[in-house]
Each structure stands twice: as C-alpha cells, then as structure tokens.
Amino acid sequence: MKPDVSVYFGELVRSLREDLAPKLPTAFEQGAALRLAMLSQAASEEFDRAAARRFEENEAMRRLFESASSFVKSPDLLIRLQNVGSVREESIHVSELERVNQMMRVLLIELHAHVELLVGDDARDLEREIWSELSASTERRAVSIGRF
C-alpha cells in the first residue's frame, strides 16, 4: 500500500505541529493538537512493529514455559504451562497475537511468583531469564516520545 503508512503519519505529525497547532486560539487547544501529534508519532512506530513484537514476545514466553516445566513444583501450574505454551495463534493479525500474548502474560506472572519461592540454581536461572524477557519486552514496547 503506497504511500507508506509511515509517510502518511510523518506528514500528519508535521501538519499537526506546524500547521494546525499554531493557528488554534487557546493554549489548551494548542496543547491538545501537540498531544495528538505525539500520539500519531507513537502510532506510526507501533504500526511497523505491532505484529513483530508480539510474535517475538509470545515465542520468548513459550521458551520460558518450556524451561520451567522440568522443575515447577505445582502440578496445576505445570499443566497450564503446557496447555498455554502449546496454544498457537490462528493468524498473524495483531488482534490474534495480542489475544495469545495476554493469556501468556497472565501465566508468566504466576510462573514468576512461583519461581521466586523455589530454591536452587535452576530456579535462579529461570528467574534471571524471566527478568531478561521482561526487560526485552519493555524495550520492544518503547516509543520515542517517552521521557525515559
């Protein structure tokens, strides 16, 4: 689809900042226009990576669930790790990737809490891997408009 979505968003951001905002009569309206420009900038960044970051994250969580299966003590949690870990996305639409992502992140929270209470090197290794993935997922979601 041409022009590229990034080209359209780039022009939208420029237009909101340079053409529209300065002409609005009040500081409140100008501020709202600038916020819409920032949102459009973030939307442009998310458009390009939306499927990729969810795909990467879902694969990473599947690997964590698999690693955990050898030493998780709770039978109930173990079954759910296997069940949720085996769920495959029915398409690569963002909404489908997101559906599976949310299901897996709920289970990741439970796994993280469980592993924190286990003793042994395996548990510590997995805990480090979970934190590493949480850090990586935060970086995948970062937007240039963020202050930190």
Next chain:
Amino acid sequence: MGGLDERLANYLTRHMGRPVRVDSLDRIPVGASRETYRFVMRTVGETGPTSRRMILRLDPPASLIETDRRTEYAAIRAFHGSDVPVPELLMVEENPDALGASFIVMQEIEGGEAAPYKLMEPPYEANLAATGRRKWSILGSIAKTDPAACGLDRILPPVAADDCWREELQRWETVLDADELEPQPIQRAAIRWMKRNPPPPAQRISVVHGDYRTGNLLVNDRGAIIGVLDWEMAHLGDPLEDLAWSINRVWCFRKDERRGGMLPKDEAIAIWEEASGLTVDADALRWWELLACLKGQAIWISATKEYQTGATRDPLMALTGWMQVNSQDRATLELMGHLSHGVSK
C-alpha cells in the same frame, strides 16, 4: 442553561451577595485531574468596581485520579501564609447543581508557568538548577510542617508510622487490580518484592502533597517558584513518599539524569534533607521509589482505561497509556536492577 461563564457568574453572584461578571473564561492546559479555567471576576465592592484574575478548578467527567476537592481546599488553606507558596482560595463547592460538577475557585497567581515542556526552554531553562534547589527545599518544608500545627491532623485521616507503606501499597495495588486492561508482570513483581521487603516506619508523620512534581509548580521567568498547585491527593504519611515521587524517572523531561528536568538525584535529596531536617535511608527511599512507580503506573493505566472505554477522549489520557506506562516500567526495572540498556529507543 447558559454557558459555563454565565453559570459561574450566577453562582458567584448568589455566593457573594452582589452582582458578579465573569469575563475571558479560558481553559488552560494544567492539571490532569481537573479541568482548569482562568477567568476575570468583575464585581462592585465597598470601594467601587473590582477586577480579579481567578482560577476555576472543575471536576471533570473522567480524570487521571479520583480526588477530593475538600482535601485540596483544606491543604491549600493550611499552607497559606507559610514559606510554601500557594494560591489564595475563594470557595469550594461540592454540590454539582451549579456547574455540573464540584469545583474550587481560587486566585490566579500571575506570571507563572507550569507546563514542563515550556520550563525546559528559555527563559526558564537558564534558571532550572536554581528552581530545582528551591523545588526540593519547599518539599523539605512541607515534610517539616507539623500537621497538628497547621490543622491538617483534624482533616486528613490519621496513619501510624509503621502503616504508611502498607496503606499506600494497598491503595495503589487496588487501583491496578481494578483498572488494568492488560497484565502488568513488572508491577506485579515489584509488588511482591515490596511486600517481602517493607521499609522501616516513617521517621515522622508528615503532610504528603501526593503529586509533587515539576508540572505542579508555577515558576516565574526569573526561576522563582511562586505556587505549589494540585493538592487534591494530599494525605498524612511518610515524607519519603513525596521525595520518591518527585524524583521519579518519568519526570526526567530532558531525557537525562536531572530529576524533574532540574537536578541530579543526589543533589535533590541533599537539599531535601537539609530543609526537612531528616536523613534519608537509601534502602527506605528505594522502597518508596518503587511505590512511586506503582502509583504512577496505577494512575497511567486508569487514564488509559478512561480513554479506552470512552469515558473521555482527552488525548492526554491516551498519551499516558502509550508514553508513561512504558517509561514507568523502565523506571521499575532500573530500580530493581533489571533494566537492559542494550536497546535504544
């Protein structure tokens, strides 16, 4: 039913017992919890016609945080005349009949700027370090203020020194539980850590402003802080709560180490210590910094929910979801020693 200016004029006329005219009513882009308007109040007093620039703070249909206008009114009144600069209050009205929502009317402090992105630019930029020193000195003064001496102990709910952390943690975890639209594994891990590693009891029960950050300070073009605004989240608690919130990473407006866009963290803490008379325990402050991350995230996801569900279409609410949520998670990771700096934005 007339416009907001007409309804406000009618209310003020009834309230003040003489004709009041409201001119130049204009919404201004400050405060995330209330709709804030500037206006000129014209009336005839005993000495003839008077004209005063005023501020109307109106509860909106949706906001970042659920707040209490009576708390704000009491806190501002308590600090009026102290070395903590606050506006002069005219009235608080909790009955929504007049304007459709509760509101506060106060004097406008003229010549001040609160928008952080403007404060990072000329003419304010040159004075940011001095403004920062004053910022944390004022916060130290708030921490030093005896709640009983200023009367706030009779208005704000009491809290025991060893319960401050528990009450705040429970408060913001409850908001997260109620409002999250997607799982929050980083905040959930932080909550578990905070519960396992509680801080020591508060050194002192202080008035906690609750939202002390650059965007709630009015600064003039010489760098002086001429107003501390937005007291609606004020409560009694551990003064480290305010200090931690003020140095939260999400307020690093210049994308560097200067907290609030003004001072390095260590310098801000040293100034606060001197002004408050308290010594900061590094581990305790770290706990409260994590609490500040949870509090921030709870506020941001609540705003996100308001936008997602259509309760508001204010772009600020959407912006918090896309910008602040990620920054707040990064801040949490940094405090917990798990932030990867290998990937650039």
